[in-house]
Amino acid sequence: MPSQESEPGPESVQPATEASLVERARQGDPTAFNELVNRYERKIYRMARNITQNDEDAEDILQDSFLKAFTHLDSFQGQSKFYTWLVRIAVNESLMRLRKRKSDRTVSLDENIETDEEPIVREIAVWDDNPELRYSQGELRGILDQAIAGLKPIFRTVFLLRDVEELSTEETAEALGLTVAAVKSRLLRARLQLREKLTRIFRRKGDQIFGYV
């Protein structure tokens, strides 16, 4: 009997591509909807929670985003990935809720950030080798979430889309209605601020934090 590795299995055992799931969902196949939910629900919930910093909002955003996406599936052009489109819907929902809850100006993504201002680095220290291995998954998740929560929403959102959800710079710009230059500038600041926060936790024991650039 041939081994599974040497013989390609029947098509039904291969994971369905996103495009074929979307096509089947368009035809009204309920298993396709469920499969799309199972694939992306955790990431969408995580993103919504990270942007809003609120569990209840994240749950509402999760539901609203999938329902909106499925309701408007016919208008989805298929030029971008379904996932990117879903993320865009979820980001808009998240920012809307954030604005509703706070009348904080920092929530505005259109805020004219001083893009010409030089980035500053205050704390420089070598990290331990694989510092993340010192922590359990739960502890590490807590550390990373807390660091993200300390960023302004404008930086947080760009970082989440680019470095956590791994959208391209152009996709991030499109999703947030920003220019590519604005995305790059905010991403740099977000990365440097997170690096600084994590340096305080992950630096090599015994080493002093030094330097100022």
Add this chain to the structure above:
Amino acid sequence: MVTCKDFLRELSDYLDESVDPAVRQELERHITQCPNCWVICDTTKKTIQVYKGMEPEPLSDEIHAKLIQLVEKHCSQKHEHEA
């Protein structure tokens, strides 16, 4: 001659491998000579890696079940509407 400020400005593009080869070479020359920028570059790279490597937490059964229920309801309504 690349200064530390020049290096910082280009850091994101350098890590995303989206700088011209000539600029890349200049930046790499700078970090071999500047320990501070080397550390900043290394720890920023690790910051990105640690976030990328973090799997999202599984949803609670309750949140998942509610979502599936809503999606199923939506599907059946759409189906009735189109029938």
